[in-house]
Amino acid sequence: MDIVRTEAYSLIIMKKIQSSILVVDDQDEVLLAAKLILKRSFEHVFTLNDPKKILNFISEHQIEVLLLDMNFRVGYEDGKEGIYRFQEVKEHFPHVKIILMTSYAQIERAVEGIKLGAIDYMMKPWDNEKLLENVKQAVQQFRRAQRNPKEVKSSFYEGVSEKIKETFRIAKRVAITDANVLVLGENGTGKYVLAEYIHQQSERKNGPFVHVDLGSLHENLFESELFGYAKGAFTDAKQDKPGRFEAANGGTIFLDEIGNVPLHLQTKLLQVIQSKKSIRLGEAKLRDLDVRIITATNKNLSKAVEQQEFREDLFYRINTISLEIPALxxxxxxxxxxxxxxxxxxxxxxxxxxxxxxxxxxxxxxxxxxxxxxxxxxxxxxxxxxxxxxxxxxxxxxxxxDSMLIQFENKDSTLSNLEKTKIEQTLIKFQGNISRTAEELGLTRQALYRKLEKYQIQTK
Structure with a gap:
């Protein structure tokens, strides 16, 4: 009986998936529970309680799947740091599959993470079997991507409208300079895409392109993340760390949602942009910066200046050239x-x-x-x-x-008239041939006959 049990146990061990999973959470009991569950199915399960160590850990252990908590400090339960760390990982390790861990109160932030590229989110406390299944699917996605790398293709669709073509024409002219660029546009219009396009068209294209979402960066992390810090600058500063400006040396830094920077932090940002020099927290040493600065916002900064919510000198410093992306x-x-x-x-x-x-x-x-x-x-x-x-x-x-569609007052613009016009045009194209017209429109012959009768369209 003992031999049978031993053999069965060996078979279970052999079936473990040879994959590297990393769980990051500030609660040790959560890390322990996750490790116990995941070790049933995965050979290598690692845990971290310090989100600042994520990038180095992924690099050293070739992590395939990351389970990332949304909050790491008591009193800060808005999920912003989780989104920030998520974007940091996506920027440096885009191949890693990320599952977000959250409580009910942070579902909205988790959904935001899904939109940004997370493959799923788990509610805490989680269902054990659901956790295992989600991680298994994440590993499968990782393996498929490794087996079938896609050909490199354009990362965006530029468009044919005159408005967007003019925006990209100006962007291409601006790209060859080192002028500061302010990209304006509503949320979701493609401000990141345009900023990356400018970088790729510039002489800095072989340098880094560093994206910083200022909207999701907590103000307590603002200086340390942007400008870096020296060992001992604060309690958790165990070693020197360069900031995002230094990381962008020789390339471009894209400061997204700059309109969300609190007024009291804008002075520090202005000094760095103006002087192209930065000082790490806990140091007095000035460090030279060789960076192209692109900023973006969905806010009306001119109005914010008038209302004294945005510094006028910072506005003019970042606004050497402004580009506006039209709404869809x-x-x-x-x-x-x-x-x-x-x-x-x-x-x-x-x-x-x-x-x-x-x-x-x-x-x-x-x-x-x-x-x-x-x-x-x-x-x-x-x-x-x-x-x-x-x-x-x-x-x-x-x-x-249908209720979400705009109801035009002009009767010639109603859906019925659009449908009737389309049918008439297709009939003309195929010289009245019902079969070919129906096939072109994706209809059956019977459905087409009903529409011909409905719109009183005469055929040959």
């Missing part, structure tokens, strides 16, 4: 191209065929306001690709209802 609703001619770009991208990601679209879907989507802009479109397309099973994508698959 202002560039409707780009909608079709973007939809097909994202359909292709997510079909590749989820190993499925590129789905087709229901007839007249594009016309309907022209009447949606897209409050979340390109980011919203991207998320809705990804959802549709995941949820659609060999069926054409329609409004329902995108999570959009």
């Amino acid at each position: 609703r202002e560039r409707p001619e780009d909608l079709e191209g973007m939809i097909h770009y994202f359909l292709t991208e997510y079909a590749e990601k989820y190993q499925t065929q590129v789905p087709s679209l229901e007839p007249f879907l594009l016309e309907k989507l022209q009447q949606y306001n897209w409050p979340g802009n390109i980011r919203e479109l991207q998320n809705r397309i990804e959802r549709a690709v995941i949820m659609t099973d060999q069926e054409p994508i329609g409004l329902n698959a995108l999570g959009i209802s």
Whole structure:
């Protein structure tokens, strides 16, 4: 009996997945519980209670999956540090699959993390089997990506509308200079994409491109993260650490959401941008910086200056050149191209065929306001690709209802008239051939006949 048990136990051990998992949380009891559960299925399970050590640990242990808590300090339960650490990992190790761990109160932050690229989030306290299953799926995603590396392709769809083409034309001219650039636009319009484009078109393209989301950076971490610190500068400063400005030397630093920087911290930022020198916390030594500075915001900084919420001298320092990205609703001619770009991208990601679209879907989507802009479109397309099973994508698959569409007063712009016009144009194209017209429109012959009768369209 003992021999049987021993053999069974050996088989269980042999079945462990040869993968490296890292769990990061400030509570030792959470780390212990996670390790005990995950060791059932994974050979290498590591834990950390200090988020500052994540990057070095991932580099040293070739981590495949990271389970990351959203909060690390008592009294700061807004999840901002978790998002900041998440983005830091994604920037340095984009291949690592990240699962966020959160409580009920931080679900909104966790969802934000999903939109930024986390593959899932777990509620604490978690269900043990669900935890194991989620980590297994994350490992599978990591392995698939390693086996099937995609060809390098454009990381964005520029568009054909005159507004966006003019923005990129100016950006290309500006890129060859070292002028400070301020990128303006609503959330989700692609400010990061434009900043990276400027970097890639510049002579600094072989240098680092460092993205700092100032909106998610807690003000207590502002100076230490941006400018670095010396060993002993504060309690947890065990060793010297360069800041993000130093990390961007020879390249570009992109300060996103600069409009969210509190007024009392803007002075320090102005000094560094103006002098191109920084001082680490706990030091008196000035360090020279060779960086291109690009900033971005969705706020009206001119108005903020008038209301004394943003320093005027900082505004003029970052605003040598300003570029504005139009909202998606202002560039409707780009909608079709973007939809097909994202359909292709997510079909590749989820190993499925590129789905087709229901007839007249594009016309309907022209009447949606897209409050979340390109980011919203991207998320809705990804959802549709995941949820659609060999069926054409329609409004329902995108999570959009008819009531969400703009109701035009002009009768010539109603969906019915758009549909009628499309049918008439397709009939003309195929010289009245019902079969070919129905096939082109994605309808059955019977459905087409009903619409011909509905709109009183005469055929030959």
